[in-house]
Amino acid sequence: MKTRTLSLIGVAAIACAMLVASGAMLHRAHAQMQPPPVGTPDAKLIEKGEYLAKAADCAGCHTAPPGGPSGKEPLHKSAPFAGGLPMGSPFGTIYSSNITPDPVAGIGRYSYEDFERAVRDGVAPDDRRLYPAMPYPSFAKINDDDMHALYAYFMRGVAPVSTPAPRTKLPFPFNQRWALMFWSFAFAPDDVFVPQSKRSPQWNRGAYLVQSLGHCGACHTPRGPAYEERGYDEHSGRYLTGGTNDHWFAPNLTGDKGSGLGRVSEDEIASFLRSGHGAGLVTFGSMVQVVEDSTQYLSDDDLHAIAHYLKSLPAREPYGHFDDRSHAAVQTVRAMNTGDVELPGAGIYQSFCARCHKADGMGEALKYPRLAGNPAVLGAKVDSLVRLMIEGGEAPHTQTGIEAKKMPSFAGKLTDTEMARVLTFVRNTWGNQASPVTGREVEGVRKSLGK
Numbered sequence: 077m078k079t080r081t082l083s084l085i086g087v088a089a090i091a092c093a094m095l096v097a098s099g100a101m102l103h104r105a106h107a108q109m110q111p112p113p114v115g116t117p118d119a120k121l122i123e124k125g126e127y128l129a130k131a132a133d134c135a136g137c138h139t140a141p142p143g144g145p146s147g148k149e150p151l152h153k154s155a156p157f158a159g160g161l162p163m164g165s166p167f168g169t170i171y172s173s174n175i176t177p178d179p180v181a182g183i184g185r186y187s188y189e190d191f192e193r194a195v196r197d198g199v200a201p202d203d204r205r206l207y208p209a210m211p212y213p214s215f216a217k218i219n220d221d222d223m224h225a226l227y228a229y230f231m232r233g234v235a236p237v238s239t240p241a242p243r244t245k246l247p248f249p250f251n252q253r254w255a256l257m258f259w260s261f262a263f264a265p266d267d268v269f270v271p272q273s274k275r276s277p278q279w280n281r282g283a284y285l286v287q288s289l290g291h292c293g294a295c296h297t298p299r300g301p302a303y304e305e306r307g308y309d310e311h312s313g314r315y316l317t318g319g320t321n322d323h324w325f326a327p328n329l330t331g332d333k334g335s336g337l338g339r340v341s342e343d344e345i346a347s348f349l350r351s352g353h354g355a356g357l358v359t360f361g362s363m364v365q366v367v368e369d370s371t372q373y374l375s376d377d378d379l380h381a382i383a384h385y386l387k388s389l390p391a392r393e394p395y396g397h398f399d400d401r402s403h404a405a406v407q408t409v410r411a412m413n414t415g416d417v418e419l420p421g422a423g424i425y426q427s428f429c430a431r432c433h434k435a436d437g438m439g440e441a442l443k444y445p446r447l448a449g450n451p452a453v454l455g456a457k458v459d460s461l462v463r464l465m466i467e468g469g470e471a472p473h474t475q476t477g478i479e480a481k482k483m484p485s486f487a488g489k490l491t492d493t494e495m496a497r498v499l500t501f502v503r504n505t506w507g508n509q510a511s512p513v514t515g516r517e518v519e520g521v522r523k524s525l526g527k
């Protein structure tokens with residue numbers, strides 16, 4: 077009884093303090109909303125913040141899909157940064173916050189220190205611990221200059237939106253946000269990125285962008301039992317070796333020649349990040365959003381720095397093989413071209429896939445990805461391939477003007493067993509070599525997608 081009363085008094089005191097403070101801050105936030113004249117140092121800082129917000133894809137997570145958080149509100153144009161994007165986690169749906177400078181619904185009352193603490197440590201000003209769906213373990217590495225630019229942009233370069241984001245309601249015990257304190261303590265790094273003097277400036281820039289703002293590891297690094305990423309830089313053996321989120325498998329980005337980037341050049345990686353096309357691959361799944369909202373806007377120098385850093389990662393967790401000169405590869409290409417192949421799945425491929433991906437699996441430049449030697453096709457996990465077959469997909473729309481081609485959904489056309497067969501075929505033809513896909517795996521993904 078005693079502790080309860082005490083804490084009630086505590087809550088009342090905090091609430092009073094917040095009211096007093098918020099009154100003062102409201103005033104300040106409004107005073108700050110005037111945009112500074114073009115060309116001034118202030119305007120440049122805001123512009124820099126805008127670029128960094130793109131590199132970090134703040135809008136990608138903090139903007140609701142068209143139709144609002146429910147997707148069903150007819151004329152609702154989702155305002156950028158107003159939050160409400162539903163994000164699936166193993167514990168339930170988490171909604172992103174409104175981070176526009178509105179003093180009530182958004183973060184207009186945040187001081188710089190509040191902002192930095194939320195973005196780096198995942199703690200909101202009311203001491204509310206944020207779920208790691210917000211990638212603060214990566215953002216902890218953002219340097220002070222960049223953090224100031226981001227703050228300037230969010231306070232003065234973004235339009236306030238007074239609609240609050242929906243509340244996240246996870247079941248017990250995941251609704252006990254305070255417990256995330258222990259999670260952060262155990263798993264989240266809290267050091268700003270430190271450049272390595274033995275490496276080139278380009279390498280350091282790439283490492284910084286990948287590890288901090290780009291939070292590439294949030295998808296591409298496998299997670300442990302407590303949803304923690306297995307490493308936050310190249311010193312960890314599992315860093316960027318492939319991870320699954322929401323049934324999208326983000327492939328191995330180390331130098332593995334099978335399912336990694338070992339056979340993809342720096343220029344091709346940069347092009348993939350700019351336009352969604354590179355080395356005959358086409359972005360699909362959750363990477364489409366990353367290219368559309370974030371990487372397409374990065375400068376050439378930054379894209380090449382990222383590619384340079386990725387290419388420096390030694391091959392780890394190798395998986396799958398590609399050898400287009402093997403006897404079997406030459407045989408299948410010849411047989412596919414003349415149309416007589418006995419392999420299970422070959423008939424399905426000829427009827428449903430060859431139109432776009434071609435009999436020799438080479439696809440069509442800037443239209444359809446090649447499947448021969450495609451590292452994403454050779455991945456250790458097949459979730460992405462199965463999900464793409466079930467839902468279909470569309471290449472990213474970018475400012476490069478390349479037309480975004482679609483892959484149809486095969487949910488109504490092929491059974492689970494047929495999808496498994498054609499994927500097994502694709503993973504083992506033209507010199508590709510990776511484990512077969514089973515009907516049970518397809519069924520598993522389809523059921524958990526509710527399709």
Ligand code: HEC
Binds near residue numbers: 195226244
């Ligand atoms: C991968 C998705 C993702 C990205 C990228 C992301 N956020 Fe978040 N952010 C979230 C989610 C989800 C929450 C809500 C977490 C919760 O409720 O515990 C959140 C919460 C926040 C909050 C706390 C607001 C509050 O008071 O509730 C701030 C501030 C914030 N994000 C700022 C940013 C900024 C700035 C960026 C870009 C540098 C960014 N976020 C990028 C997902 C993301």
Ligand code: HEC
Binds near residue numbers: 290325326345450
């Ligand atoms: C939201 C999750 C997510 C984030 C964040 C993300 N990726 Fe990806 N990425 C994926 C998925 C899923 C794929 C597989 C689909 C494809 O190949 O387009 C992928 C594919 C790729 C590929 C092609 C790999 C291959 O073998 O085909 C590259 C290169 C890549 N990502 C780089 C990056 C970089 C660099 C970043 C950080 C700036 C990043 N990704 C951030 C999900 C993500």
Ligand code: HEC
Binds near residue numbers: 430445468469471482
């Ligand atoms: C109408 C043309 C078309 C047909 C038919 C088609 N695809 Fe695709 N496929 C695409 C496009 C376009 C993409 C890129 C999708 C994206 O960006 O979301 C793609 C992507 C893929 C990928 C991911 C590789 C990558 O790098 O993007 C795989 C695997 C794949 N298709 C397999 C198949 C299989 C198997 C079939 C037959 C059952 C098939 N496709 C039929 C157009 C097609």
